[in-house]
Amino acid sequence: MTSELSPIDKAKFVAAKQATEYVKSGMKVGLGTGSTAAWLVQCLGEMVRDEGLQIKGVPTSVRTAKLAREVGIEVITLDEARWLDVTIDGADEYDDDLNLIKGGGGAHLQEKIVATASDRMIVIADASKKVDTLGAFPLPVEVIPFGMGTTQALIEEMLIGMDVLGRTITQRMAGDTPFVSDEGNFIFDLHLKRIGEPRKLSLMLNQIPGVVDNGLFIDTCDMVIVGHSDGRVTVRDILNDATEEVRFNVLDDDNIFADVTD
Numbered sequence: 001m002t003s004e005l006s007p008i009d010k011a012k013f014v015a016a017k018q019a020t021e022y023v024k025s026g027m028k029v030g031l032g033t034g035s036t037a038a039w040l041v042q043c044l045g046e047m048v049r050d051e052g053l054q055i056k057g058v059p060t061s062v063r064t065a066k067l068a069r070e071v072g073i074e075v076i077t078l079d080e081a082r083w084l085d086v087t088i089d090g091a092d093e094y095d096d097d098l099n100l101i102k103g104g105g106g107a108h109l110q111e112k113i114v115a116t117a118s119d120r121m122i123v124i125a126d127a128s129k130k131v132d133t134l135g136a137f138p139l140p141v142e143v144i145p146f147g148m149g150t151t152q153a154l155i156e157e158m159l160i161g162m163d164v165l166g167r168t169i170t171q172r173m174a175g176d177t178p179f180v181s182d183e184g185n186f187i188f189d190l191h192l193k194r195i196g197e198p199r200k201l202s203l204m205l206n207q208i209p210g211v212v213d214n215g216l217f218i219d220t221c222d223m224v225i226v227g228h229s230d231g232r233v234t235v236r237d238i239l240n241d242a243t244e245e246v247r248f249n250v251l252d253d254d255n256i257f258a259d260v261t262d
């Protein structure tokens with residue numbers, strides 16, 4: 001039941017709800033992956049059902065595609081869409097410049113392709129995702145299975161010359177077996193603790209044969225919408241150099257959380 005939403009889910013929900021303000025009928029919308037993005041997909045589904053919103057959604061993972069169809073959003077491929085009006089997605093970390101670490105859900109490859117093919121990328125998050133310096137969250141790097149031991153060694157060697165605090169690399173697991181991405185690849189998590197030069201690191205990683213892409217999103221996101229469990233939402237727009245606070249009323253009978261369907 002909605003009254004049972006945890007504080008963190010309330011924060012994610014209000015961020016997602018606010019993000020729907022940027023979606024209008026006729027738009028092609030990139031749909032992110034993860035628990036925050038799932039709230040967005042549900043909110044958009046409600047608007048399609050109840051308000052006649054007409055959008056085409058390009059999902060960034062198999063699981064988002066399934067959810068989008070379930071809630072009634074028309075799903076198309078990126079090749080069908082070619083270019084999108086907006087992509088809305090979660091993030092694992094974001095800094096002051098709105099550079100991101102993504103890929104906690106293992107979907108950063110499709111997420112980056114879709115976000116890059118969009119007029120704008122909006123991140124929705126709870127306040128815990130804000131960091132001064134990226135890197136506390138392990139950086140996901142998608143690698144092809146062929147020669148992955150060699151790829152790991154090349155990454156380790158490259159990291160020696162980088163401004164990072166840790167250099168441990170682990171392979172992402174799903175229980176007892178390696179995690180496999182939607183593209184059939186594996187994921188290394190780089191425990192760097194602090195990434196001094198994210199742009200340089202991203203370029204260096206992507207030069208290594210065997211690396212498909214890494215979870216650093218540099219100069220891709222232009223707006224972050226941060227939700228709080230009391231209904232406050234902060235919208236930071238770096239294109240217009242503006243920050244505004246919105247408040248959803250969560251206290252009276254019009255309780256916004258009561259709108260959430262289970």
Ligand code: 5RP
Nearest residue numbers: 034035036090103104105107
């Ligand atoms: C998936 C992602 C997610 O956006 C990121 O992990 C945040 O997820 P959540 O909203 O569940 O905290 O990058 O690959």
